[in-house]
Amino acid sequence: MAKPKTETMVAEIMDNIRRVFQVVNEQSKLVERETGLTGPQVWAIKVIEAHGTLRVSELAGKMYLHPTTVVGILDRLEKRGLVTRTRSATDRRVVDVSLTDEGRRLVDHTPEVASNKITHGLESLGIPELTIIYHGLDRLTQILDATNLPPAFFGTSEINLPKGKRRSQP
Amino acid sequence: MAKPKTETMVAEIMDNIRRVFQVVNEQSKLVERETGLTGPQVWAIKVIEAHGTLRVSELAGKMYLHPTTVVGILDRLEKRGLVTRTRSATDRRVVDVSLTDEGRRLVDHTPEVASNKITHGLESLGIPELTIIYHGLDRLTQILDATNLPPAFFGTSEINLPKGKRRSQP
DNA sequence: ACTGAATAGTTTGTGTACCAATAAATGTTA
């Protein structure tokens, strides 16, 4: 294939990105059937467990989501008794989020969120093929970082892109 | 970086996929501000213009979306007078979708949906770098296809994954 | 021709995901 035609390659790359979207979405639905929680919900309690008690804006930052979205997710998790919300004593604007015992139990019993088809498929590959995918995505995210100005909706709280990629904060 | 550790690479690949998600989402919002239509809406009328009149299930197939989702998008486009829905005379179960003059006018005046930051960034790269990204994503979608059973909600109508990827129909 | 399966599109309900506007608390500055 690799016909050296910029236009064609860009179009195919965009199509492939859409494909990946699709599959990741399906995976989210699959996790839901297995655990009774949706992908984002599992993701949230994983983050909470890893970090310990944290404020809503911190959680949103670590999940790359807007606070409004996280509020909805927390509503559902709270209704199920998996997390608690408490107003901070020192700063009453802040809401601290933490796991309940039930939530912690569920996290432990969830045998790796990542054990979905994508991760599984990736893990079955050899180092050479993984390297190809890795470099391609890495290059892609680099150009995304270069062209993507921060939308500045995160306020001032540190954004903490996990792998230390991303530019300096405003 | 290419430290040959399967576990680490898989984790970083997943993180990068999430990054791409984020940026594509932002792009969709940006297109919305410029055209008054959302990303999926623009995508839909682009597909309709490219293919001409087509049925709802065909449109859904070409967009990799469930028919239910497309129905909602069509509702909004129809309300704005950009598309029309007509029941087919030969098969009254079928609904044919086509652009109105207004819709065609809007498509022409939309200077390339793809002129977003991602495509822009990609187009600014040279063939060698594009090749890296292309191969990485291509390999990724291959393993996704291999592990991803068709959800089988498209019925029998030809699905037409544009680049000739995807399995034979049931 | 008639019953039953399959198909096409839609409705209904849940869950993201975001923006705009808001309320309450804290900070800043005149």
Add this chain to the structure above:
DNA sequence: TAACATTTATTGGTACACAAACTATTCAGT
């Protein structure tokens, strides 16, 4: 200190995205 701005989380509203259930139509087999 009092007016103003900022921060933090929430509510209200729109738009996806999908599953399950439903209606209408067509097809298949007897």
